[in-house]
Amino acid sequence: MKGIILAGGSGTRLYPLTKALSKQALPIYNKPMIYYPLSVLMLCNIRDILIISTPRDIEVFKEMFFNGSDIGLNISYASQDKPRGIADAFIVGKDFIKEDNVALILGDNIFYGYKFEQKLINAINNNKGATIFGYHVENPCDFGVVEFDNKYNALSIEEKPKQPKSNYAVPGLYFYNNEVVEIAKKVKPSDRGELEITSINNEYLKKGNLKVELLEKETAWIDTGTYEGLLNAAKFIETIEKRQNIHIGYIEEIAYKKGYINKEKLIELSKSLIKTEYGKYLLKVANGG
Structure with missing residues (x-):
């Protein structure tokens, strides 16, 4: 399986912080934001990784990681000249993906918690379709929401519904078999002019091949796309590291422990x-x- 980190976008919600610097290069406590999604892919035993960013910001990540060989990875890069939606990552990355399955993680999402690695393994083992995650929230109207049956098959996905069918939001981490490339090519732009990841997920849903892995209540999922999100993420990481002596997102440590x-x-x-x-x-x- 290969992995993609989508680290593009204009980051306008974080202006002026991001006027001259990629959002995913901003610090979250003691390391750049992108270290956290990269560490998730590494926990999945994924070593071939594509970072997609803007033409301006891609050089920052090349300087940060080069080709990834220092930590035993094979990192490559691709530019997305303007935000065209999450699903565009599979079109930009088609030559990278080739015949493999692929995991996609958004560069501004942070995950940490109980049984998280086991959830990742479950997702990787689903070779017949796609796996998304469900995270219980109190304000589902603000998210993409997934409804599922008692066998964790997805029944519906809606973006910011007025009447949500569940309280489970879909965070920015997705696992797909190789069909995703052809599905992405057929996705039409939404009303806001972007290729939506929900459109891809709905194609798998129609085929009955979209599974849902529920993240435990003890798992933290932090979207760092706002000032508050940045601050909360930094405080969270600091608390875990200082009080519990648990270290999150240390890519060199993961590389060492993975061999x-x-x-x-x-x-x-x-x-x-x-x-x-x-x-x-x-x-x-x-x-x-």
Whole structure:
């Protein structure tokens, strides 16, 4: 399976922060925002990853990750010259996806919590169609909402419905078999002129091939697309790391524990950051701490 991080968009909700810098390069506590979605793909054992961003911002990510070899990944890049919708990622990335299945994660979504890795594994193992996630919210009218049966087959998906059929929002993490490329090519722009991910999900739903994985109540899902979201995400990460001594989104640590890099490489990476708590933590991991 391959992975795509969609890190484009104009980020106008975060102006003036994003007038000259990609939203996904903004800091969330002690690391760039994009580290968090990248870490999710790494937890899925996905090593071939495409980052899609704007022509202006793509160079930032190239500087940040190069080709990914430092952490045992194969990272490539593609530009999306203007926001054309989430579904456009599969058109932009068709030559990258080729004959493989693919996971897509939005670059401004942060996930952390109980049994999350097991949920990812369940999604990967669904090779017959698509898997989306359901996250219980109190204000479903503000989200894309999924309705499902007792076997977790999706029954309907609606964008910001006035009368929601469930309280389960669909966060920005999706798993598809290879059919998604051809489905995306046939999607027509919505009233707002974008290729909607809901259109793709509805095609799988019509075929009876759209499964829903419910995220546990103990799982956190944070959309960082607003000032409040940025602040809340930073506070959340800080709290988990300081109070519980649990470290989230450390891509070098994940690479080491997955066997993508060895101890010597982790030490090398940690030394370049040794003046920071981030680097000191990586060195501690390398030394068995």
